[in-house]
Amino acid sequence: MDDTSVPDIVVGRLPLYLRAIQSMHKEGQLVTSSQELGKVLGISAAQIRKDLSQFGEFGKQGTGYNIEYLCEQIQNILNVDRVWDVAVIGAGDIGSALARYQGFTNRGFRVTMVFDSNPLKIGQQEGSHIIQESAKMVGSIRKAGIKIAMIAVPADQAQIVADQLIEAGVKAILNYAPTSIAVPNDVSLQHIDPSTHLQHMTYYLD
Amino acid sequence: MDDTSVPDIVVGRLPLYLRAIQSMHKEGQLVTSSQELGKVLGISAAQIRKDLSQFGEFGKQGTGYNIEYLCEQIQNILNVDRVWDVAVIGAGDIGSALARYQGFTNRGFRVTMVFDSNPLKIGQQEGSHIIQESAKMVGSIRKAGIKIAMIAVPADQAQIVADQLIEAGVKAILNYAPTSIAVPNDVSLQHIDPSTHLQHMTYYLD
DNA sequence: TAGATTGTTAATCGATTAACAATC
DNA sequence: TAGATTGTTAATCGATTAACAATC
Numbered sequence: 001m002d003d004t005s006v007p008d009i010v011v012g013r014l015p016l017y018l019r020a021i022q023s024m025h026k027e028g029q030l031v032t033s034s035q036e037l038g039k040v041l042g043i044s045a046a047q048i049r050k051d052l053s054q055f056g057e058f059g060k061q062g063t064g065y066n067i068e069y070l071c072e073q074i075q076n077i078l079n080v081d082r083v084w085d086v087a088v089i090g091a092g093d094i095g096s097a098l099a100r101y102q103g104f105t106n107r108g109f110r111v112t113m114v115f116d117s118n119p120l121k122i123g124q125q126e127g128s129h130i131i132q133e134s135a136k137m138v139g140s141i142r143k144a145g146i147k148i149a150m151i152a153v154p155a156d157q158a159q160i161v162a163d164q165l166i167e168a169g170v171k172a173i174l175n176y177a178p179t180s181i182a183v184p185n186d187v188s189l190q191h192i193d194p195s196t197h198l199q200h201m202t203y204y205l206d
Numbered sequence: 207m208d209d210t211s212v213p214d215i216v217v218g219r220l221p222l223y224l225r226a227i228q229s230m231h232k233e234g235q236l237v238t239s240s241q242e243l244g245k246v247l248g249i250s251a252a253q254i255r256k257d258l259s260q261f262g263e264f265g266k267q268g269t270g271y272n273i274e275y276l277c278e279q280i281q282n283i284l285n286v287d288r289v290w291d292v293a294v295i296g297a298g299d300i301g302s303a304l305a306r307y308q309g310f311t312n313r314g315f316r317v318t319m320v321f322d323s324n325p326l327k328i329g330q331q332e333g334s335h336i337i338q339e340s341a342k343m344v345g346s347i348r349k350a351g352i353k354i355a356m357i358a359v360p361a362d363q364a365q366i367v368a369d370q371l372i373e374a375g376v377k378a379i380l381n382y383a384p385t386s387i388a389v390p391n392d393v394s395l396q397h398i399d400p401s402t403h404l405q406h407m408t409y410y411l412d
Numbered sequence: 413t414a415g416a417t418t419g420t421t422a423a424t425c426g427a428t429t430a431a432c433a434a435t436c
Numbered sequence: 437t438a439g440a441t442t443g444t445t446a447a448t449c450g451a452t453t454a455a456c457a458a459t460c
Contacts, residue, residue, distance in 0.1 A: 009427075015405035020386060023361075033441065041386055045441095046429055053443055061442040062436040079408040086404070097303040098400070103384050107401035108408065147411055148404060155229075172407035174400060178309050180226060180247055188407035192398055194304070194380060195313035198292070198354060199221035201378035201394035202285040202314065205353055215451075239417065251417090252453055259419055267418045268460040418459080425452070435442080 010051045016041055017048065018074045022106070025067050033064035080108030087141055087149040087170070089161050091116035091124075091131045094176050095152035100127035109148070113140060141168035148172045155179040212260045217284075219257055222247055224280045228312070231273050239270035286314030293347055293355040293376075295367050297322035297330075297337045300382050301358035306333035315354070319346060347374035354378045361385040 020040050024032055034045040034052075041048075052058055052070075055077050059065045075081040086109050088098050099114045114126050117134040124131050132140065141149070149170045153161050158177035165173060172188040175181055178196070183189045226246050230238055240251040240258075247254075258264055258276075261283050265271045281287040292315050294304050305320045320332050323340040330337050338346065347355070355376045359367050364383035371379060378394040381387055384402070389395045 011409045015402040093303040097299040100299045190403040196221040197396040203217045
């Protein structure tokens with residue numbers, strides 16, 4: 001009936017729901033409820049039911065949600081019922097950690113390319129990847145059809161790299177550089193900056 | 207007059223404002239406006255003015271905000287007009303990258319301790335730190351009076367480590383393990399999980 | 413002065429919660 | 437059946453925006 005788009009804040013909670021029920025699934029649990037899920041996540045049961053109801057009817061009165069089914073459904077909604085190739089730009093400490101990170105497995109992602117502009121790093125092995133030269137980045141990413149990239153370069157190069165990524169056809173950017181960057185409307189952007197997160201918390205410390 | 211507490215969502219934007227004006231300061235800029243700041247951050251000027259007005263009157267009609275003064279004020283509000291010692295738990299790829307990370311400088315933080323439970327890692331050098339054994343973590347953190355920790359251990363150990371940190375007196379936790387954890391009301395908690403961020407964005411990809 | 417920009421109020425907009433009929 | 441839990445509605449709550457007097 002209603003065809004208005006789902007609020008972005010709701011979309012942002014789905015990955016948390018998915019992570020929690022995947023963990024339950026791993027423990028062999030078969031069914032959960034909005035109440036249990038809410039307790040685990042620190043979210044109200046009503047909100048979880050309302051969020052999920054935006055996408056369909058996944059539960060059963062009296063019993064709750066079948067974990068395997070809900071898992072499949074959320075993966076489907078988030079488009080992670082497949083594996084996305086991801087490019088890492090910058091092979092410093094952060095970029096290298098991302099290239100070796102095991103935590104993308106089973107979450108829908110696989111790092112397939114790592115780039116750096118430092119001639120000393122180009123050609124070096126990083127995890128299972130060979131570091132490639134930044135000059136070839138745009139061509140390689142476009143040719144491979146990669147839509148997702150993580151920026152792990154110094155702050156003063158982040159916008160330049162972002163612009164190149166967009167030119168290469170990337171549509172989702174996870175930015176680890178501690179700076180804001182601008183992207184067109186049709187490109188998604190998220191930031192990870194540990195200092196920012198820590199500063200949020202020091203407000204509450206004496 | 208009004209003494210109700212500031213919404214957490216407002217507190218969470220202050221670090222972004224601070225990062226932007228520190229960047230302007232570094233460029234030698236002396237003054238900014240809510241309009242300019244909003245453009246850089248992709249936030250409305252009205253929201254920035256309203257947010258800042260929760261804490262005081264930092265601007266001047268007609269001219270805007272003095273960057274150096276606003277910088278000092280926000281640092282003061284966020285309690286980052288000092289340097290906080292931070293402990294890193296887990297010396298895997300992520301923990302090691304955090305231990306070597308240069309980006310905490312000038313943001314109010316300094317990693318002073320790194321812990322791991324792997325006997326092969328204990329005693330090894332990581333950045334400028336010697337990796338210490340986890341068994342001594344609670345005592346060392348308490349003795350040093352450390353209030354902030356970053357968890358970079360496997361998901362199935364995150365809650366255990368969190369409980370120990372709380373026992374040690376830690377009041378702010380930045381969790382890099384891809385799992386929810388529970389903490390008491392008087393402890394701040396933030397999560398960083400790249401898969402979660404990426405899944406948020408894949409919703410918008412075809 | 414004229415132009416610009418703040419701080420603040422009121423209006424709008426959106427998100428969360430409470431409650432409950434439906435039903436497994 | 438009785439108990440439990442969903443999906444949904446309406447009410448509440450909170451956040452954002454628009455507008456403007458004050459004033460630099």
